[in-house]
Amino acid sequence: MKEIKKKLNSRVVFSAIFVLLSLYFLVIKSELYESKTTLMVRDLSSSPSTSSLGLSILGVGSSSQLQDSMVVQEYLMSLDMLLLLDKEFKLAKHYKSDALDFIERLSKDATLEEILKFYQKRLLINYDEISGLLHLSYAHTDPKIAKEILESMVSNVERELNEFNRRKAIKQLNFIEIEYDKNKKKMAESSKILEEYQNEHLLLDPENKATSSSAIIANLEATLTQKRIEYKTKSTYLNSDNYEIVQLKTEISEIARSLADAKKGLTGSSEGRLNKILFEYERLKMQVEFDIEVYKNTLIQLETTKLDVLKEAKTLSVVSKPNLPDGYTYPNKPKVFVTLLIIMSLMYGIFSMLGAIIRDHKE
Numbered sequence: 405m406k407e408i409k410k411k412l413n414s415r416v417v418f419s420a421i422f423v424l425l426s427l428y429f430l431v432i433k434s435e436l437y438e439s440k441t442t443l444m445v446r447d448l449s450s451s452p453s454t455s456s457l458g459l460s461i462l463g464v465g466s467s468s469q470l471q472d473s474m475v476v477q478e479y480l481m482s483l484d485m486l487l488l489l490d491k492e493f494k495l496a497k498h499y500k501s502d503a504l505d506f507i508e509r510l511s512k513d514a515t516l517e518e519i520l521k522f523y524q525k526r527l528l529i530n531y532d533e534i535s536g537l538l539h540l541s542y543a544h545t546d547p548k549i550a551k552e553i554l555e556s557m558v559s560n561v562e563r564e565l566n567e568f569n570r571r572k573a574i575k576q577l578n579f580i581e582i583e584y585d586k587n588k589k590k591m592a593e594s595s596k597i598l599e600e601y602q603n604e605h606l607l608l609d610p611e612n613k614a615t616s617s618s619a620i621i622a623n624l625e626a627t628l629t630q631k632r633i634e635y636k637t638k639s640t641y642l643n644s645d646n647y648e649i650v651q652l653k654t655e656i657s658e659i660a661r662s663l664a665d666a667k668k669g670l671t672g673s674s675e676g677r678l679n680k681i682l683f684e685y686e687r688l689k690m691q692v693e694f695d696i697e698v699y700k701n702t703l704i705q706l707e708t709t710k711l712d713v714l715k716e717a718k719t720l721s722v723v724s725k726p727n728l729p730d731g732y733t734y735p736n737k738p739k740v741f742v743t744l745l746i747i748m749s750l751m752y753g754i755f756s757m758l759g760a761i762i763r764d765h766k767e
Contacts, residue, residue: 414755422748429740434504435732436526437547439554442723443538445472445565469536475568476538476561476720477529483516486523488560493553495523503545537723547729554726562720577709584702591695598688628659 447468479485490496496519499510510522530539540557544550635652642649 418748418752422744425744426741429735430737432505433735434508434545436543436545436734437550437729438541438543438733439550439726439729440541441554441558441726443540443558444536444721444723445469445476446719446721473531473538476565477531479561479564480527480529480557481524483520485560486520489553489556492556493549543734551726551728558720558722573709580702580706580709584706587699587702591699594692594695598692601685601688624659624662628656631656631659
């Protein structure tokens with residue numbers, strides 16, 4: 405009789421628990437309407453690169469798209485987004501109101517952190533790496549407000565995404581402007597140094613003078629060789645004091661001296677030798693050309709970055725607009741009822757089996 409009474413008591417307890425839980429989930433628990441939308445972050449400023457095309461072939465979105473999607477996801481889950489939505493939809497007040505059941509609703513003195521956690525629980529975000537799509541859903545007791553909240557999220561996050569990229573571009577612009585000023589000054593300084601060097605040596609282009617000097621030296625060497633041949637030929641049949649022989653000796657001596665002076669001016673050991681001047685000129689000229697190229701590249705970057713600051717490079721493409729739910733999503737009452745029934749039956753079975761084992765040991 406005692407055992408039958410215990411079994412009846414345990415059945416009553418488990419039945420009572422089952423009834424209470426069923427009553428809560430099927431009758432009392434707030435019904436939530438879930439609005440859904442699908443987004444894709446697109447970069448309008450760049451065309452797909454080779455690496456991005458390779459990732460697309462493999463079924464993976466580009467790294468830039470992944471990064472932008474993660475930024476969007478973090479911003480949607482952030483306190484900043486909650487505060488924006490709270491101003492428009494009074495979410496904190498709603499989370500503490502009678503619109504939610506007594507178990508789920510927040511207390512009147514709930515902290516901002518608790519409100520944020522509750523908001524994040526209602527917001528579901530899923531990024532599909534294969535398609536690059538961002539799936540959002542938000543649950544609310546009012547289907548119309550759930551839809552409006554998602555629409556507001558899309559509007560705010562697109563503005564913030566472009567603002568984020570604009571702030572990044574402004575920082576880059578400030579850096580490039582500093583580099584632009586530095587490179588402009590360097591170009592002006594190197595050009596001035598080259599100009600002063602040309603004025604100091606009274607040369608517009610030492611290369612032309614070096615070419616001219618080389619031609620003169622070659623001409624003098626040819627003339628000297630010709631005169632020496634002529635001198636040797638005539639000295640075989642003329643006396644050494646003959647006028648022609650003396651004249652040839654004088655000419656050979658003058659040409660040899662002029663040739664030595666020309667070579668000394670071109671490649672000698674003096675400070676003003678032409679090859680040293682030419683080498684220094686080429687070095688200064690190369691420095692000027694290098695500074696001009698750096699300046700041109702910086703100028704191009706400066707103008708490009710200025711455009712990046714002004715334009716909206718990122719956009720959110722709404723693949724599917726936020727829908728207006730025509731029925732509640734949570735709780736799934738048939739599923740909850742069946743789940744509770746199975747769980748309570750299993751628990752009752754385990755409890756009964758443990759009781760039987762204990763009784764067997766006592767006997």
